[in-house]
Amino acid sequence: MAEHRKRARGAAAAAAAGLLAVAGCAPGGGEGPAGGGDLAGVQLKVAAKWTGVEQDNFEEVLAGFEEQTGATVSYEPTGEDTGAYLGPKIEAGEPPDVALLPQPGLLAEYAEQDALVPLEGDAAAALEENYTDYWRELGSVDGEAYGILLKAAHKSIVWYRPDAFEAAGVQPPSTWDDMVGTTASTLSDSGTVPFAMCGASGWTLTDWFENVYLSHAGPEKYDRLTAHEIPWTDDSVVQTLETLADVWGEKDFMAGGTDGAVQTDFPTCVSQVYGQQDAAMVFEADFVAANAAEAGAAVGEDALAFPFPAVGEEPPVVVGGDIAVAMSENEGTQELLAYLASPEAQSTWAGLGGYLSANSQVESSAYADEFTQELAQTILDAGENVRYDMSDQVPSRFGATEGRGMWSILQDFLRDPGDPEATAEDLEAAAKEAS
Amino acid sequence: MADTPQPPPGAAQGAPPGAEDEERAGTLGPPRWLSLVFLLPALLFLGAYMVYPILFSVYRSLWDAAGTQFVWFDNYAEMFTSPGTFIALRNNAVWVVVAPIVVTVAGLIFAVLTERIRWATAFKLVVFMPMAVSFLASGVIFRLVYEQDPERGLANAVITTVQDTVSPAGAYPDARPREEGDLPALPGGGYRAPGEVSAGQGVAIGLVGVAPDDLPGDAAPAAEPRPGGPDAITGTVWLDFTPGGGGEEGAVDPEEKGLPGMEVRLVSGGEVRATARTAPDGSFAFEDVGSGAHTVQLSERNFTPPYAGVTWLGPTLVTPAIIGAYLWVWAGFAMVLIAAGLAAIPRDALEAARVDGATEWQVFRRVTVPLLSPVLMVVFVTLMIYVLKIFDLVFVIAPGSVQADANVLALEMWRVAFGINDQGLGSALAVFLLVLVIPAMVFQIRRFRREGS
Numbered sequence: 089m090a091e092h093r094k095r096a097r098g099a100a101a102a103a104a105a106g107l108l109a110v111a112g113c114a115p116g117g118g119e120g121p122a123g124g125g126d127l128a129g130v131q132l133k134v135a136a137k138w139t140g141v142e143q144d145n146f147e148e149v150l151a152g153f154e155e156q157t158g159a160t161v162s163y164e165p166t167g168e169d170t171g172a173y174l175g176p177k178i179e180a181g182e183p184p185d186v187a188l189l190p191q192p193g194l195l196a197e198y199a200e201q202d203a204l205v206p207l208e209g210d211a212a213a214a215l216e217e218n219y220t221d222y223w224r225e226l227g228s229v230d231g232e233a234y235g236i237l238l239k240a241a242h243k244s245i246v247w248y249r250p251d252a253f254e255a256a257g258v259q260p261p262s263t264w265d266d267m268v269g270t271t272a273s274t275l276s277d278s279g280t281v282p283f284a285m286c287g288a289s290g291w292t293l294t295d296w297f298e299n300v301y302l303s304h305a306g307p308e309k310y311d312r313l314t315a316h317e318i319p320w321t322d323d324s325v326v327q328t329l330e331t332l333a334d335v336w337g338e339k340d341f342m343a344g345g346t347d348g349a350v351q352t353d354f355p356t357c358v359s360q361v362y363g364q365q366d367a368a369m370v371f372e373a374d375f376v377a378a379n380a381a382e383a384g385a386a387v388g389e390d391a392l393a394f395p396f397p398a399v400g401e402e403p404p405v406v407v408g409g410d411i412a413v414a415m416s417e418n419e420g421t422q423e424l425l426a427y428l429a430s431p432e433a434q435s436t437w438a439g440l441g442g443y444l445s446a447n448s449q450v451e452s453s454a455y456a457d458e459f460t461q462e463l464a465q466t467i468l469d470a471g472e473n474v475r476y477d478m479s480d481q482v483p484s485r486f487g488a489t490e491g492r493g494m495w496s497i498l499q500d501f502l503r504d505p506g507d508p509e510a511t512a513e514d515l516e517a518a519a520k521e522a523s
Numbered sequence: 524m525a526d527t528p529q530p531p532p533g534a535a536q537g538a539p540p541g542a543e544d545e546e547r548a549g550t551l552g553p554p555r556w557l558s559l560v561f562l563l564p565a566l567l568f569l570g571a572y573m574v575y576p577i578l579f580s581v582y583r584s585l586w587d588a589a590g591t592q593f594v595w596f597d598n599y600a601e602m603f604t605s606p607g608t609f610i611a612l613r614n615n616a617v618w619v620v621v622a623p624i625v626v627t628v629a630g631l632i633f634a635v636l637t638e639r640i641r642w643a644t645a646f647k648l649v650v651f652m653p654m655a656v657s658f659l660a661s662g663v664i665f666r667l668v669y670e671q672d673p674e675r676g677l678a679n680a681v682i683t684t685v686q687d688t689v690s691p692a693g694a695y696p697d698a699r700p701r702e703e704g705d706l707p708a709l710p711g712g713g714y715r716a717p718g719e720v721s722a723g724q725g726v727a728i729g730l731v732g733v734a735p736d737d738l739p740g741d742a743a744p745a746a747e748p749r750p751g752g753p754d755a756i757t758g759t760v761w762l763d764f765t766p767g768g769g770g771e772e773g774a775v776d777p778e779e780k781g782l783p784g785m786e787v788r789l790v791s792g793g794e795v796r797a798t799a800r801t802a803p804d805g806s807f808a809f810e811d812v813g814s815g816a817h818t819v820q821l822s823e824r825n826f827t828p829p830y831a832g833v834t835w836l837g838p839t840l841v842t843p844a845i846i847g848a849y850l851w852v853w854a855g856f857a858m859v860l861i862a863a864g865l866a867a868i869p870r871d872a873l874e875a876a877r878v879d880g881a882t883e884w885q886v887f888r889r890v891t892v893p894l895l896s897p898v899l900m901v902v903f904v905t906l907m908i909y910v911l912k913i914f915d916l917v918f919v920i921a922p923g924s925v926q927a928d929a930n931v932l933a934l935e936m937w938r939v940a941f942g943i944n945d946q947g948l949g950s951a952l953a954v955f956l957l958v959l960v961i962p963a964m965v966f967q968i969r970r971f972r973r974e975g976s
Contacts, residue, residue, distance in 0.1 A: 172944075179946065200589075201589055254767060255766055255767060256767075256768060277731035279731075288923045344671060348672070351671050351834075351836055351924065353922060485943035489943050490938070491923065492927070495923070496927050
């Protein structure tokens, strides 16, 4: 029901935007809405991977820009593989004006190819005002700012089914040892498989690795490994893999055993927990909420989440997200970016739901529900220790390609976690090859 | 690039009239330039969509990933040294050898058999129907068919149903002792109560790992294990887990239930003396056990896990599984072509063979197949060309974690060109694929020529 209503709202907004655009084009329609209409007649293209409700919400945010400026913004969905969509467009010299890149690695690649336009004017100022140093650096290549982290995904939470926890008499764990020890074994004793794994989707495995690594080795080492300043054969990597084997090596801890874990993709693993109720926990980002709701659970009641437990001293906070970049010098491109980076636009978006901002000016009260407010607060609180998803920062052929690099090596490790050293060597070899 | 179709018949047949034109130049028929004018649209189209892309791919394959540096044959060297290409090449070889043969044979069998049945057209329609489904949709269908979970995957649902009828699963596949070693495991599965018992004693066997919903409906609160009569050994098998936690481990707590229907054996001297089944409250009793020490065992039959089915989409079976899907799609195509060929076979040849006393098998083997061989060849070679460039089914059916194991050249090309954005290496792979298709194409074109003349 809620979804329908949102869709309808999106449609209404789009229709309104269409009317405005017509008004903007009409002869003599000089007096535009507040903000000028100074971009009347300008056509902009924005490409991102969002579809469905996410697309509707984003279009509603874009409608705000159309209203302010009179420009027409059209949205193109890129499909799951943004790189595969943009690559040929760049080669052909017809990229969209603004693209949402899912990986900083891609940003660096395109910046090297001169396919990006650096942020200027209002857009650069908006980045400066609203974002902390870490996020500014993340979107920069060689000191030049290109990108704005527009939509964040909180990747350090474990989703669970409270009724399964209740039946087993366990509480959400706060340390890794508790989670793989008491919590998992008690759940297993009670007849519920502790974890659903999404092994067929390689990126979920890299997320496991990153969280354990960040908490185990600390943010500094995390950055050095990301930059490949320390080799993947480093002890910290081997120890992280050994830690992961606490879960990955226990076939009784994973729904469907090892075979099931490797073959289950995201979001099937979510429905294993909330739909079929075959397992008690699934680790993935905040966006699991949408899939849990689809599987029939009421988020906040039947579907709850706890922070990824601390492996070392501090629990990790890993964030992913989509970075907005300018790919053309067309009129209005920088204005659109400035608008998107503004707290107003992002607060609107936050109110629509399914959105998390890394903007320090967006207050947590802007979010529609308590859960998202808490998530936003953890990002703001973790401050300097937040890290962006590692696999998305390394070259994409190592960190973000189906059947290659980290994805396939960690899948092999999930299939047989017997030899962490050999896996670390494989990772090192793949990292070298990709750099 | 690689999917160069056969040149339209017009191109091949255009030559002879042209040659004749030259002989009769200036005499009869339309002028030579007119034929060129008529050919022009086709030529332009072929040039823009066939020749130019091929040439550009060859050219692009000599440049690096970004397209800025000329690297000669580095991409080809990289291609032949990368392990990814080897797996792809190996799988392509399997595909080219197995798929056309299997599909042609299946088509032949369907075609010959449908000749003899009543509802031949209806049957043909059904077999041919998958051709009307797009490869992508077929892939999605078979991705589901091959799903591991028998609740979702059709293939495993069939297999597990058959298997579980033949050897049914135990009532408690998930039940296990709390800690490994609490109850010593028996060599063939099943568990043994620790220590030895003799008449007059009671045994408590606590198990965990059974979800409350999985308990049989008649399960009742577990009975406290009490010593029975002087000649009896009694005991309780129960679920040693209090819902919601709490409860004392190893003791029967009020909320804990018995495990009914558990097969319990009394063993002494290596022989089974008696077998009993637990009551709804989990209690069991062996009467008149006599003197001496016994052990109490839980039979392995209680714990037989349900058959999990075949791991179709694991690294080993994924390619055969996808070939199965390919067969489903293409069998109809082979059948229709072969059936058409079959209809054209002179009936008198078959009649003559039968009159001479040949059995039906001999007629099929010695007369039908040889007469059909030109058609079979066309089907086979056409399939070979299609199989070489197989992409969609592999892309859709293989889950991400086995995509590398199911890889084929066309998929590798896509993965390289658009996955890691190296269009240089991708073009090299495309050119390689083209080279592999050429022999089959040449063969096909020659055949058409021979048939035309």
